[in-house]
Amino acid sequence: MARDYRSLAALVALWWSSSGCFGSMPADTRPIRTARPASSIPEISTLLQSINEIVNAEKRLKALQSIMQILQERMEMEKERDVLQVRMEKIEEDLLRAKGLMTARGVFERVAQLAFNEQKKAGNVKGNCVTATILPIASKHPEEGCWSELLHSSAKECESTQIPEDTLQQVWTLLSDQVHNPSWGDVKIDPNLPEGTxxxxKKLCEKMGLEVVP
Known part of the structure; x- marks a missing residue:
């Protein structure tokens, strides 16, 4: 009888060790883990068959309870792992969304929105913000706020040979045609863009406290 029970305990240990962690079996049934080939790990049906072969009813019940406890613990761990996987996927999705905003186009568009709010308060525009529409208005009325002034002065300083209104429109066209550059909390500006752009x-990023990465 004792030999049968020790054999069953060893089978339980080998099966559970294949999942990567050792279950909390009762102290008097926990064998020493030994290395075995993967092919020697028994299936559940083999374990149950071995349990049925134990003559002593008390030992048979105790062995079954041990296996049930191990199975329950394993199911709980797999459930927690699935929940964690879903959370990680949500975090990755949020990161991708944030990274899409932290681009040269994203910064330019945000400043344009802030300039739109200034111009709307001054009565120069109505309705919703359209970046392509607000740029010439902000350039013509830079005195209405700091963001309008920032757009105007940046265009004038970086492209001194062009009219600021035309410069801003050109920059917006270039950035709109370009695919967003992903970044991790900083702003990445494509080196292939024109120097003026x-x-x-860069000046918009400096004003907004954003770091430009090479």
């Missing part, structure tokens, strides 16, 4: 976006 990169200069303007």
């Amino acid at each position: 990169r200069c303007i976006v």
Whole structure:
């Protein structure tokens, strides 16, 4: 009888060790873990068959309870793992969304929205913000607020040979045509963009407290 019970305990231990963690079996049934080939790990049906072969009813019940406890613990761990996986996928989705905003185009558009609020308060525009529409208005009325002034002065300083209104429209067109550059909390400006465009976006980033990465 004792030999049968020790054999069953060893089978339980081998099966559970294949999942990567050792279950909390009763102290008097926990064997020493030994290395075995993967092919020697028994299936559940083999364990149950071994349990049925134990003559002593008390020992048979105790062995069954041990297996049930192990199975329950394993199911709980798998459930927690699934929940964690869902949370990680949500976090990754949020990161991708945030990274999409932290681009040269995202910064330019945000400043344009802030300038729109200034111009709307002054009565120069109505309705909702349209970046392509607000740029010439902000350039013509830079005195209405700091963000309008920032757009105007940046365009004038970085592209001194062009009219600020035309410069801002050109920058917006270039950034709109370009795919967003992903970044991790900083703003990445494509080095292939014209120098004037990169200069303007850098100044906008400096004002907003954003760091430009190479």
